[in-house]
Amino acid sequence: MNRTLRIGTRGSALALAQTGHVADQLRAAGAEVEIVTISTPGDRSHAPIAEIGIGVFTSALRDALANGEIDVAVHSYKDLPTARDPRLSLAAVPPREDPRDALVARDGLTLGELPTGARVGTGSPRRAAQLEALGLGLEVVGLRGNVDTRIRKVTDGELDAVVLARAGLARLGRTAEITETLEPIQMLPAPAQGALAVECRVDDVDTEHLLQSTLDDSASRAAVASERALLAALEAGCSAPVGALADVVEDLSDEGTVVLRLSLRGVMATEDGDLLRASATGDLTAAEELGRALAAELLDLSGHAAASPARRS
Numbered sequence: 638m639n640r641t642l643r644i645g646t647r648g649s650a651l652a653l654a655q656t657g658h659v660a661d662q663l664r665a666a667g668a669e670v671e672i673v674t675i676s677t678p679g680d681r682s683h684a685p686i687a688e689i690g691i692g693v694f695t696s697a698l699r700d701a702l703a704n705g706e707i708d709v710a711v712h713s714y715k716d717l718p719t720a721r722d723p724r725l726s727l728a729a730v731p732p733r734e735d736p737r738d739a740l741v742a743r744d745g746l747t748l749g750e751l752p753t754g755a756r757v758g759t760g761s762p763r764r765a766a767q768l769e770a771l772g773l774g775l776e777v778v779g780l781r782g783n784v785d786t787r788i789r790k791v792t793d794g795e796l797d798a799v800v801l802a803r804a805g806l807a808r809l810g811r812t813a814e815i816t817e818t819l820e821p822i823q824m825l826p827a828p829a830q831g832a833l834a835v836e837c838r839v840d841d842v843d844t845e846h847l848l849q850s851t852l853d854d855s856a857s858r859a860a861v862a863s864e865r866a867l868l869a870a871l872e873a874g875c876s877a878p879v880g881a882l883a884d885v886v887e888d889l890s891d892e893g894t895v896v897l898r899l900s901l902r903g904v905m906a907t908e909d910g911d912l913l914r915a916s917a918t919g920d921l922t923a924a925e926e927l928g929r930a931l932a933a934e935l936l937d938l939s940g941h942a943a944a945s946p947a948r949r950s
């Protein structure tokens with residue numbers, strides 16, 4: 638294939654860093670690539686994400702891909718809506734970064750060392766619900782903006798701490814600012830956090846093959862698929878914040894050979910702010926079934942078995 642691949646990205650420092658990484662790998666595989674920056678309404682608005690909707694960062698990029706302005710789109714997977722886009726193929730899920738959330742606090746403090754009433758910034762209902770459930774008396778303060786803006790609120794003394802995805806900090810070379818990496822037992826990440834989604838047009842089979850063979854990691858793809866299936870099933874049934882994390886674990890088959898399995902954990906906040914947790918393991922080859930089964934268990938726990946209109950939070 639000797640045409641130049643145009644790779645589209647948002648213009649944020651994080652988006653440029655992760656797209657640059659994908660471009661480097663494609664170049665190393667012999668492809669000619671060019672990076673095209675696309676401005677999205679999400680980048681131009683300052684309203685809370687819960688108000689402007691989940692697709693704001695990704696739909697402009699997807700439209701540019703579908704109409705041929707670019708040939709490849711690189712997204713933070715967790716920013717994609719759960720509904721498939723029939724115009725596009727999810728050609729590759731590269732090896733996932735550490736999916737955990739991270740605390741950046743003043744004076745090197747950990748969550749447990751923050752004083753009662755400490756102001757912790759996050760715009761994510763999922764992070765807010767899990768922070769409040771710790772019972773530490775923290776004051777959760779709403780927050781938006783890029784990684785730099787958020788961390789600056791701590792350095793400026795406006796907040797005691799912020800919670801961010803570790804993967805974003807890693808891609809920006811800023812892990813030195815992390816004061817605690819939060820264990821999933823206290824803070825389950827967003828479904829697909831730390832993973833990228835690399836898309837091309839559904840009829841562009843040459844590009845699809847190149848992306849798949851150069852970038853795709855099947856274990857990361859399966860883990861993320863189970864987390865996203867859980868999210869999709871819960872979106873249909875409730876409006877609660879959701880966290881999920883699948884780990885690929887080694888197990889022994891009946892014949893004594895090593896098999897890979899998925900271990901999936903999920904958390905959902907109730908309207909009263911209580912957290913419902915559940916976990917399950919399943920075959921790597923049945924990732925989505927595992928996610929749906931765990932979602933059903935969480936819905937059962939919540940007594941929300943009857944679906945109400947979906948609202949993403």
Ligand SMILES: NCc1[nH]cc(CCC(=O)O)c1CC(=O)O
Nearest residue numbers: 713716801802804805830831832
């Ligand atoms: N919602 C914004 C967003 N989308 C992806 C990441 C981080 C990188 C990732 O999770 O892949 C972030 C920032 C954050 O949550 O701190």
